[in-house]
Amino acid sequence: MKIDYTGRHIEVTDAIRNHTKAQFDRIHELFEGKTANAHIIIEVERGRHRSEAVVKWRNEVLNATSIDDDMYHSISQTVDKIEKQARRLKEKIVDRSHKATKVSQIDVEKE
Numbered sequence: 526m527k528i529d530y531t532g533r534h535i536e537v538t539d540a541i542r543n544h545t546k547a548q549f550d551r552i553h554e555l556f557e558g559k560t561a562n563a564h565i566i567i568e569v570e571r572g573r574h575r576s577e578a579v580v581k582w583r584n585e586v587l588n589a590t591s592i593d594d595d596m597y598h599s600i601s602q603t604v605d606k607i608e609k610q611a612r613r614l615k616e617k618i619v620d621r622s623h624k625a626t627k628v629s630q631i632d633v634e635k636e
Contacts, residue, residue, distance in 0.1 A: 526553065526561045533568040535596075541567065544597050548604040555611045559583050565603075567596060576603045585614055 526549055530537045545565055561582035568575045574596040580587040589606035593599040 526556060526563060528563045528565060531564065531566045533566065535567055535569045537567065541596065541600070545600055545604075548601055552604065552608045552611065555608065555615060556582055565600070567600070569596075574599045576600045578603045578607050580607055580611070582611070583614070583618070587611060587614070 528542075528545065528549065530542065530545075549563065559582060561580055563581075564579045566577040566579075568577075572594065573592050574594065575590065575592045576596065576599040577590045578588070587607050587610045589603045589610065591599050591602035591606065593602065
């Protein structure tokens with residue numbers, strides 16, 4: 526997974542990069558098969574730490590934002606939201622590919 530970083534009013538340090546990488550490594554198995562590109566935007570304004578993640582995966586765009594007093598906690602919450610969206614999308618794709626044939630089609634073929 527390729528991760529790009531943008532910092533607004535804050536410098537993106539190695540510690541923030543490592544924390545974000547560790548969080549995305551935790552959910553890496555969801556993105557197997559197709560490559561995912563993530564863009565992480567972190568911002569500090571009046572003591573509020575805001576993190577936003579935009580992940581492009583499988584011709585879809587997953588977007589999540591969270592605000593907290595701690596930047597690391599904010600990043601963790603954002604990645605949790607991305608995980609929830611990715612699981613929902615993956616289940617939707619799997620359900621669509623495992624559709625059963627309709628009973629009316631089976632009866633017509635037997636006659």
